Amino acid sequence: MPPKVLIAKESIVNAAVSVVRCNGASALNARTVAAALGCSTQPIFSNFASMEELRLEVARQADTLYQEYVRRETESGEYPPYKAGGMAYIRFAKEEKELFKLLYMCDRSAEETTAESTSFSQMADIVRNNTGLDADTARLFHLEMWAYVHGIAVMFATGFLDLAWELVSRMLTDAYQGLRKQYGVEE
Secondary structure, eight states: OOOOOOHHHHHHHHHHHHHHHHHOOOGGGGHHHHHTTTTTTTHHHHEEEEEEEHHHHHHHHHHHHHHHHHHHHHHHOOOOOHHHHHHHHHEEEEEEEEHHHHHHOOOOOSSSSSGGGGHHHOOOHHHHHHHHHOOHHHHHHHHHHHHHHHHHHHHHTTTSSSOOOHHHHHHHHHHHHHHHHHHHOOO
Protein backbone atom coordinates (compact mmCIF):
# COMPACT_ATOMS: atom_id res chain seq x y z
CA MET A 1 0.00 0.00 0.00
CA PRO A 2 1.49 3.40 -0.95
CA PRO A 3 2.06 5.86 1.91
CA LYS A 4 -0.63 8.45 2.56
CA VAL A 5 0.16 11.91 1.34
CA LEU A 6 -0.27 14.30 4.23
CA ILE A 7 -1.64 17.72 3.45
CA ALA A 8 -0.81 20.34 6.02
CA LYS A 9 -3.54 22.39 7.64
CA GLU A 10 -1.83 25.57 6.40
CA SER A 11 -2.01 24.29 2.80
CA ILE A 12 -5.71 23.65 3.18
CA VAL A 13 -6.32 27.16 4.53
CA ASN A 14 -4.24 28.68 1.72
CA ALA A 15 -6.21 26.70 -0.86
CA ALA A 16 -9.48 27.78 0.74
CA VAL A 17 -8.37 31.44 0.65
CA SER A 18 -7.56 31.00 -3.05
CA VAL A 19 -11.02 29.57 -3.68
CA VAL A 20 -12.61 32.61 -2.03
CA ARG A 21 -10.29 35.03 -3.85
CA CYS A 22 -11.21 33.55 -7.23
CA ASN A 23 -14.85 32.60 -6.79
CA GLY A 24 -16.20 34.33 -3.68
CA ALA A 25 -17.21 33.02 -0.26
CA SER A 26 -20.23 31.17 -1.62
CA ALA A 27 -17.88 28.85 -3.57
CA LEU A 28 -16.12 27.69 -0.41
CA ASN A 29 -16.91 24.03 0.23
CA ALA A 30 -14.97 20.83 0.78
CA ARG A 31 -15.08 19.82 -2.87
CA THR A 32 -13.75 23.12 -4.23
CA VAL A 33 -10.93 23.16 -1.69
CA ALA A 34 -10.10 19.53 -2.43
CA ALA A 35 -10.06 20.29 -6.16
CA ALA A 36 -7.69 23.22 -5.55
CA LEU A 37 -5.40 20.87 -3.61
CA GLY A 38 -5.75 17.99 -6.07
CA CYS A 39 -6.93 15.56 -3.40
CA SER A 40 -10.06 14.07 -1.91
CA THR A 41 -12.07 15.83 0.80
CA GLN A 42 -10.63 13.46 3.44
CA PRO A 43 -7.62 15.65 4.36
CA ILE A 44 -9.93 18.62 4.91
CA PHE A 45 -12.06 16.77 7.42
CA SER A 46 -9.00 15.19 9.01
CA ASN A 47 -7.70 18.69 9.78
CA PHE A 48 -10.97 20.51 10.47
CA ALA A 49 -13.93 19.33 12.50
CA SER A 50 -16.32 21.09 10.11
CA MET A 51 -16.45 23.44 7.16
CA GLU A 52 -17.43 26.19 9.59
CA GLU A 53 -14.09 25.74 11.34
CA LEU A 54 -12.32 26.08 7.98
CA ARG A 55 -14.43 29.17 7.14
CA LEU A 56 -13.30 30.77 10.41
CA GLU A 57 -9.67 30.07 9.53
CA VAL A 58 -10.19 31.62 6.09
CA ALA A 59 -11.66 34.73 7.73
CA ARG A 60 -8.69 34.90 10.13
CA GLN A 61 -6.29 34.62 7.20
CA ALA A 62 -8.20 37.31 5.29
CA ASP A 63 -8.04 39.58 8.34
CA THR A 64 -4.30 38.94 8.63
CA LEU A 65 -3.92 40.00 4.99
CA TYR A 66 -5.99 43.13 5.68
CA GLN A 67 -3.84 43.99 8.71
CA GLU A 68 -0.80 43.72 6.45
CA TYR A 69 -2.38 46.33 4.16
CA VAL A 70 -2.84 48.63 7.15
CA ARG A 71 0.73 48.08 8.30
CA ARG A 72 2.20 48.76 4.86
CA GLU A 73 0.07 51.86 4.28
CA THR A 74 0.94 53.25 7.70
CA GLU A 75 4.64 52.49 7.43
CA SER A 76 4.89 54.04 3.97
CA GLY A 77 4.49 57.45 5.59
CA GLU A 78 2.59 58.73 2.55
CA TYR A 79 -0.44 59.63 4.69
CA PRO A 80 -1.01 60.56 8.33
CA PRO A 81 -1.89 57.46 10.42
CA TYR A 82 -5.64 58.07 10.50
CA LYS A 83 -5.87 58.59 6.75
CA ALA A 84 -3.53 55.64 6.14
CA GLY A 85 -6.07 53.38 7.86
CA GLY A 86 -8.84 54.53 5.50
CA MET A 87 -6.64 54.28 2.43
CA ALA A 88 -5.59 50.73 3.43
CA TYR A 89 -9.24 49.72 3.87
CA ILE A 90 -10.11 51.01 0.40
CA ARG A 91 -6.97 49.51 -1.19
CA PHE A 92 -7.83 46.12 0.34
CA ALA A 93 -11.34 46.37 -1.15
CA LYS A 94 -9.89 47.28 -4.54
CA GLU A 95 -7.19 44.58 -4.66
CA GLU A 96 -8.82 41.78 -2.65
CA LYS A 97 -12.47 42.19 -3.62
CA GLU A 98 -13.71 38.79 -2.51
CA LEU A 99 -11.77 38.75 0.75
CA PHE A 100 -13.10 42.25 1.50
CA LYS A 101 -16.64 41.02 0.84
CA LEU A 102 -16.04 38.03 3.10
CA LEU A 103 -14.93 40.27 5.97
CA TYR A 104 -16.99 43.43 5.53
CA MET A 105 -20.00 42.73 3.33
CA CYS A 106 -21.77 39.98 5.21
CA ASP A 107 -24.28 39.64 8.03
CA ARG A 108 -22.33 40.18 11.23
CA SER A 109 -25.27 40.90 13.50
CA ALA A 110 -24.38 38.00 15.81
CA GLU A 111 -20.84 39.34 16.34
CA GLU A 112 -19.42 42.05 18.55
CA THR A 113 -20.56 45.38 17.13
CA THR A 114 -17.98 47.28 15.14
CA ALA A 115 -18.32 50.37 17.34
CA GLU A 116 -17.12 48.26 20.30
CA SER A 117 -14.14 46.65 18.58
CA THR A 118 -10.55 47.38 19.53
CA SER A 119 -9.62 48.74 16.09
CA PHE A 120 -12.64 51.07 16.08
CA SER A 121 -11.66 52.39 19.51
CA GLN A 122 -8.04 52.87 18.42
CA MET A 123 -9.10 54.90 15.40
CA ALA A 124 -11.50 56.98 17.52
CA ASP A 125 -8.60 57.63 19.90
CA ILE A 126 -6.52 58.95 16.99
CA VAL A 127 -9.38 61.31 16.12
CA ARG A 128 -9.61 62.41 19.76
CA ASN A 129 -5.86 63.06 19.92
CA ASN A 130 -5.83 64.91 16.57
CA THR A 131 -8.87 67.07 17.27
CA GLY A 132 -9.18 67.50 21.03
CA LEU A 133 -12.77 66.24 20.90
CA ASP A 134 -14.14 64.34 23.89
CA ALA A 135 -14.23 60.55 23.61
CA ASP A 136 -17.94 60.23 22.70
CA THR A 137 -17.76 62.94 20.05
CA ALA A 138 -14.55 61.45 18.61
CA ARG A 139 -16.30 58.08 18.35
CA LEU A 140 -19.18 59.69 16.44
CA PHE A 141 -16.72 61.56 14.20
CA HIS A 142 -14.95 58.29 13.41
CA LEU A 143 -18.23 56.46 12.80
CA GLU A 144 -19.24 59.10 10.25
CA MET A 145 -15.83 59.00 8.58
CA TRP A 146 -15.79 55.20 8.55
CA ALA A 147 -19.23 55.06 6.92
CA TYR A 148 -17.87 57.28 4.14
CA VAL A 149 -14.70 55.18 3.72
CA HIS A 150 -16.74 51.98 3.72
CA GLY A 151 -18.98 53.35 0.95
CA ILE A 152 -15.98 54.06 -1.27
CA ALA A 153 -14.52 50.63 -0.48
CA VAL A 154 -17.79 48.89 -1.39
CA MET A 155 -17.86 50.71 -4.73
CA PHE A 156 -14.39 49.31 -5.48
CA ALA A 157 -15.23 45.81 -4.21
CA THR A 158 -18.38 45.55 -6.29
CA GLY A 159 -16.86 47.09 -9.40
CA PHE A 160 -19.47 49.87 -9.25
CA LEU A 161 -16.86 52.59 -9.57
CA ASP A 162 -13.12 52.77 -10.09
CA LEU A 163 -11.63 56.08 -9.05
CA ALA A 164 -8.11 57.40 -9.49
CA TRP A 165 -6.10 56.90 -6.32
CA GLU A 166 -5.30 60.62 -6.05
CA LEU A 167 -9.04 61.38 -6.14
CA VAL A 168 -9.72 58.86 -3.37
CA SER A 169 -7.05 60.55 -1.26
CA ARG A 170 -8.57 63.97 -1.91
CA MET A 171 -12.07 62.71 -1.09
CA LEU A 172 -10.91 61.38 2.28
CA THR A 173 -9.16 64.65 3.06
CA ASP A 174 -12.25 66.64 2.08
CA ALA A 175 -14.53 64.48 4.22
CA TYR A 176 -12.15 64.66 7.19
CA GLN A 177 -11.79 68.44 6.92
CA GLY A 178 -15.57 68.80 6.53
CA LEU A 179 -16.16 66.83 9.71
CA ARG A 180 -13.53 68.88 11.54
CA LYS A 181 -15.43 72.01 10.54
CA GLN A 182 -18.79 70.44 11.43
CA TYR A 183 -17.51 69.63 14.92
CA GLY A 184 -15.92 73.05 15.37
CA VAL A 185 -12.34 71.80 15.40
CA GLU A 186 -9.95 74.63 14.60
CA GLU A 187 -6.77 74.18 12.58
